[in-house]
Amino acid sequence: MLSQDLKLEDTASEVEEEEEEKPEEREPEEELSVHLKLDTPSELDESVLLTVVYDGERKRAVCLLYNVKTEKLFAWYDNTGHKPYLLTDIPADKLKQLPDIANNRAVQGLETITKFHALDDKMVRFTKVMADDPLTIGGRKNSLRERLPSSWEARIRYANCFMYDTKIIPGTKYRLSNGNLLQVSPQSQENMSEVAKVFSQGSTDSQTVMSWFRTLSEPAPNFRRLALDIEVETEENRLPNAEEANQRVIAVSFYGSDGVKRALVLIREDRGDSDPGDVKELPPDLQVEFYTDESNLLRDTFALMSAYPIILTFNGDNFDLKYLYHRALKLGFQRNQIPITLGHRDARLTTGVHLDLFQFFKNRAVQIYAFDMKYKEFNLDSITSALIGKNKVDLNGKFIDSLSPYELAHYCFRDAQITYELTSFSDNLVMKLIALMMRTSRTGMDDLVRTGVSTWIKNLMYAIHRERNYLIPNPEDIAKRKHVSSSAPALIKGKKYKGAIVINPKAGVYFDVTVLDFASLYPSILKEYNLSYETVRCPHPECQSNIIPETNHWVCKKRKGVASELVGLFRDFRVLWFKPKSKDNMLSKEYRSWYDVAQRALKVFVNASYGVFGAETFPFYCLPVAESTAAMARYIITSTIKKAEETGMKVLYGDTDSLFVLNPNEKQIHDLVDWAKDKLKVDLDVDKRFRYVAFSERKKNYFGVKEGGAVEIKGLLGKKRNTPPIIQKTFQRTLEELSSVKSPEEFENAKKKVRKILKDEYTVIKARKFDIKDMAISVMLNKNPDRYTKTTPQHIKAARLLEAKMGRKVLAGDLIHYVKTYDGVQPIELAKPEDVDVEKYIELLRSTFDQILDALGVDFDEAMGEKTLESFFVN
DNA sequence: GCACGCCTCCAGGAG
DNA sequence: GTCTCCTGGAGGCGTGCC
Numbered sequence: 001m002l003s004q005d006l007k008l009e010d011t012a013s014e015v016e017e018e019e020e021e022k023p024e025e026r027e028p029e030e031e032l033s034v035h036l037k038l039d040t041p042s043e044l045d046e047s048v049l050l051t052v053v054y055d056g057e058r059k060r061a062v063c064l065l066y067n068v069k070t071e072k073l074f075a076w077y078d079n080t081g082h083k084p085y086l087l088t089d090i091p092a093d094k095l096k097q098l099p100d101i102a103n104n105r106a107v108q109g110l111e112t113i114t115k116f117h118a119l120d121d122k123m124v125r126f127t128k129v130m131a132d133d134p135l136t137i138g139g140r141k142n143s144l145r146e147r148l149p150s151s152w153e154a155r156i157r158y159a160n161c162f163m164y165d166t167k168i169i170p171g172t173k174y175r176l177s178n179g180n181l182l183q184v185s186p187q188s189q190e191n192m193s194e195v196a197k198v199f200s201q202g203s204t205d206s207q208t209v210m211s212w213f214r215t216l217s218e219p220a221p222n223f224r225r226l227a228l229d230i231e232v233e234t235e236e237n238r239l240p241n242a243e244e245a246n247q248r249v250i251a252v253s254f255y256g257s258d259g260v261k262r263a264l265v266l267i268r269e270d271r272g273d274s275d276p277g278d279v280k281e282l283p284p285d286l287q288v289e290f291y292t293d294e295s296n297l298l299r300d301t302f303a304l305m306s307a308y309p310i311i312l313t314f315n316g317d318n319f320d321l322k323y324l325y326h327r328a329l330k331l332g333f334q335r336n337q338i339p340i341t342l343g344h345r346d347a348r349l350t351t352g353v354h355l356d357l358f359q360f361f362k363n364r365a366v367q368i369y370a371f372d373m374k375y376k377e378f379n380l381d382s383i384t385s386a387l388i389g390k391n392k393v394d395l396n397g398k399f400i401d402s403l404s405p406y407e408l409a410h411y412c413f414r415d416a417q418i419t420y421e422l423t424s425f426s427d428n429l430v431m432k433l434i435a436l437m438m439r440t441s442r443t444g445m446d447d448l449v450r451t452g453v454s455t456w457i458k459n460l461m462y463a464i465h466r467e468r469n470y471l472i473p474n475p476e477d478i479a480k481r482k483h484v485s486s487s488a489p490a491l492i493k494g495k496k497y498k499g500a501i502v503i504n505p506k507a508g509v510y511f512d513v514t515v516l517d518f519a520s521l522y523p524s525i526l527k528e529y530n531l532s533y534e535t536v537r538c539p540h541p542e543c544q545s546n547i548i549p550e551t552n553h554w555v556c557k558k559r560k561g562v563a564s565e566l567v568g569l570f571r572d573f574r575v576l577w578f579k580p581k582s583k584d585n586m587l588s589k590e591y592r593s594w595y596d597v598a599q600r601a602l603k604v605f606v607n608a609s610y611g612v613f614g615a616e617t618f619p620f621y622c623l624p625v626a627e628s629t630a631a632m633a634r635y636i637i638t639s640t641i642k643k644a645e646e647t648g649m650k651v652l653y654g655d656t657d658s659l660f661v662l663n664p665n666e667k668q669i670h671d672l673v674d675w676a677k678d679k680l681k682v683d684l685d686v687d688k689r690f691r692y693v694a695f696s697e698r699k700k701n702y703f704g705v706k707e708g709g710a711v712e713i714k715g716l717l718g719k720k721r722n723t724p725p726i727i728q729k730t731f732q733r734t735l736e737e738l739s740s741v742k743s744p745e746e747f748e749n750a751k752k753k754v755r756k757i758l759k760d761e762y763t764v765i766k767a768r769k770f771d772i773k774d775m776a777i778s779v780m781l782n783k784n785p786d787r788y789t790k791t792t793p794q795h796i797k798a799a800r801l802l803e804a805k806m807g808r809k810v811l812a813g814d815l816i817h818y819v820k821t822y823d824g825v826q827p828i829e830l831a832k833p834e835d836v837d838v839e840k841y842i843e844l845l846r847s848t849f850d851q852i853l854d855a856l857g858v859d860f861d862e863a864m865g866e867k868t869l870e871s872f873f874v875n
Numbered sequence: 876g877c878a879c880g881c882c883t884c885c886a887g888g889a890g
Numbered sequence: 891g892t893c894t895c896c897t898g899g900a901g902g903c904g905t906g907c908c
Contacts, residue, residue, distance in 0.1 A: 364891095364892085365892075452891065452892075453892055454891075454892060457892085490894070490895090491894080491895065491896095492894065492895065492896090495893090495894060495895090496893090496894090497893090497894080498894080499890095499893070499894030499895060500889095500890070500893095500894065500895065501895090502889090502890090502895060502896070521890095522890095522893095607892090608892050608893090609892085610892075610893070611892030611893035611894090612892045612893080613892085613893085614892070614893050614894085615891075615892050615893070616891095617891060617892090618892075626892095626893070626894095629893095630893085630894075655889065655890060655895090656889080656890045656894090656895085657890070658890080698896080698897070699889090699895080699896055699897085700888070700889050700890080700895075700896050700897075701888095701889095701896080701897070714888085714889065715887090715888055715889060715896080715897075716888095717887095717897085717898075719888085720886090720887055720888070720898095721886090721887070721888095722886065722887065722898095722899090779885090779886065779887090780886075780887085782885080782886075788884090788885090790883080790884060790885095790901090790902090791883080791884050791885075791900075791901045791902070792900095792901070793884075793885055793886080793899090793900070793901075794899085794900070794901095795885090795886085796885095844899095847898070847899090851897095
């Protein structure tokens with residue numbers, strides 16, 4: 001009993017601490033109002049809808065349309081009379097008696113409507129309260145949603161509300177006729193009857209399927225755009241403050257999709273800039289223009305920016321555009337002379353759409369699913385070098401401020417160029433990806449690059465609810481009906497529910513291993529088992545027998561769930577059409593490349609769809625959905641393993657959705673795949689075959705050599721970023737040795753070589769015959785240095801030394817490089833070879849190699865042999 | 876005062 | 891601000907021993 005009490009107390013104090021760290025509550029959807037400076041024609045041909053915003057002066061939603069032919073941006077102001085509104089269950093006649101309604105001149109009307117309440121599976125009557133402007137609905141202290149005792153759909157940003165009600169889809173084509181906005185039907189080159197056949201099995205009606213299909217298969221146009229980068233006068237080691245904007249803007253450069261290559265540079269006479277430096281280094285087609293007046297430089301910058309529909313930056317939200325804005329004000333510009341509007345956390349334009357690529361690439365789902373983790377850090381140099389093999393100009397330690405005007409132009413221009421190329425490589429992959437994700441998530445281009453998967457999925461869900469006349473429930477409505485104690489506790493303390501199963505690997509080396517995996521398992525489960533916020537624990541007594549294994553949750557048998565249907569449809573599009581077509585060599589290159597983008601966009605979406613149901617911040621947060629998905633996955637993998645073993649297969653390892661099977665025959669595989677499809681309704685495929693795999697006793701930790709000879713390393717220390725290069729390289733050499741092994745007999749020889757490699761490395765470290773750079777341990781700061789209050793990890797110690805001794809500021813996201821020394825740590829910048837604690841590095845070598853030596857049956861100390869004794873004399 | 880064990884924090888990774 | 895599971899290093903703290 002006592003321990004129970006203590007436990008309770010502990011959790012209580014934890015919760016309190018958690019709350020302390022929570023940032024200030026914000027409105028879930030901020031109302032943004034911009035005043036655009038764009039032409040508003042009444043006739044316009046084919047144009048792609050980039051985004052919808054709200055104009056507070058004209059009190060209307062505005063669609064930003066990118067005309068495909070002229071490559072210019074136009075604005076269309078809503079002429080349908082659509083108004084902001086909320087729903088309440090208070091009848092209209094009662095509402096009229098409330099002073100908040102009766103005396104409120106902003107209230108434009110009341111209307112009685114009915115909506116389908118999916119949680120309760122019934123139609124419900126609501127009063128729709130319409131208002132003159134969005135702030136009357138919500139966003140102010142005295143808004144209606146704060147004053148009415150109950151309201152629904154009152155927290156949707158108005159521009160989005162408009163978008164959902166009018167069913168318009170960002171990223172697709174429209175035209176203007178007589179001042180009206182009309183959809184341009186997507187043209188598909190596909191054989192529609194073939195498409196219909198492939199997707200006839202699903203639960204979505206064929207018209208909806210076809211409409212989605214057309215939307216996704218239509219190629220995106222070429223987007224005219226301009227990348228911009230600025231440089232600011234800086235004191236050594238101090239980052240310029242974008243809000244104060246005290247320093248001069250010394251360079252702005254541009255790289256346009258239309259071939260514009262310009263650098264505007266400020267000549268600072270007070271600094272002796274009369275000699276612009278050497279012109280030889282410059283890219284030949286770069287046009288450099290000198291200014292002696294900073295205001296003129298900014299004026300020309302703004303003019304050029306305004307001529308493009310899309311402006312690209314890397315971190316423009318937090319720096320470049322913010323700085324330009326404040327600097328311009330400081331120099332005496334009027335607000336309306338600056339084409340930039342600053343929000344709380346972003347910078348938008350009055351003449352176009354600003355895409356901050358930093359925001360897009362730092363999105364984890366984008367990083368993992370769209371770019372296969374090719375880049376690991378979120379700075380421009382790392383991302384461009386990983387994706388396009390180009391880097392920033394190396395300054396060789398020089399500071400921005402000490403560059404000659406030409407050098408500065410060169411440096412600044414390169415940044416604009418690689419920023420642009422981030423969107424143009426692989427035939428404009430990123431622009432196409434953005435366009436497609438706008439369509440799948442019903443999100444405007446500006447929001448798409450700045451928001452995460454939960455917002456994307458939320459937006460789509462809202463749009464679908466409006467399309468089907470479903471009530472968008474308040475989060476409390478879901479919580480009230482679904483909040484039940486979970487069935488199985490999480491394995492990890494502090495987690496909300498139990499997740500996947502990882503099978504304990506059987507340590508050793510195994511030849512001829514086949515890996516089977518379930519194709520997109522979690523999305524398949526959502527689809528096949530009808531999981532959605534309204535179908536799990538539905539209101540029907542007759543469904544309560546339809547139980548998910550290992551839980552007490554039941555699933556609806558009467559109605560298809562919205563999330564289940566959407567995820568299922570997207571999954572099917574990807575698996576049954578776009579992915580196979582993207583690899584079909586019979587098809588044209590353009591066609592395949594477009595379909596590859598489509599399948600990637602769908603992958604991002606589909607893979608994130610399960611996780612959001614377990615995230616409190618998701619408006620459809622519903623723990624039973626996440627729990628049921630994970631439980632079903634556990635059931636599927638355990639029963640498949642059981643079945644496999646019954647048919648004589650030996651399962652060596654498995655993680656979440658995969659099975660490593662020792663030398664199975666074709667019939668065994670075939671039978672198992674059929675059984676899984678028939679009994680479990682999921683697709684089991686052969687993923688890959690290994691010549692051999694080596695497991696230690698650790699989970700998520702193995703290496704294998706595939707049939708073609710490629711080495712696959714999972715989870716091993718030798719591959720991790722925080723392992724020093726000297727050990728990584730040794731590890732690499734070892735694997736090269738092992739990858740050549742083709743039979744058990746060849747192993748003995750390979751083991752000898754591994755021993756030799758290890759011994760040699762041991763000597764190198766002990767004798768300090770290393771380059772200090774190879775000893776660096778690289779660890780990322782996941783938060784700002786002052787936020788580490790509970791402990792002081794080594795990389796923070798190093799970061800603090802950097803600041804104290806070199807005056808270098810470090811922030812969240814920075815990678816810290818340090819070495820281990822006899823008195824703790826030293827940042828690599830300050831480290832000397834004689835300070836290095838070589839014993840610590842031997843220990844790192846040991847733990848790295850233990851992971852593979854375990855599997856090979858070799859003992860580290862034994863491998864070192866006499867060397868360990870010798871070490872007494874070496875020192 | 877110090878070694879030791881235990882727990883927590885933190886980062887990086889797999890899926 | 892999608893999720894959980896797993897490994898390993900180091901920090902931090904209480905305990906028991908000398």
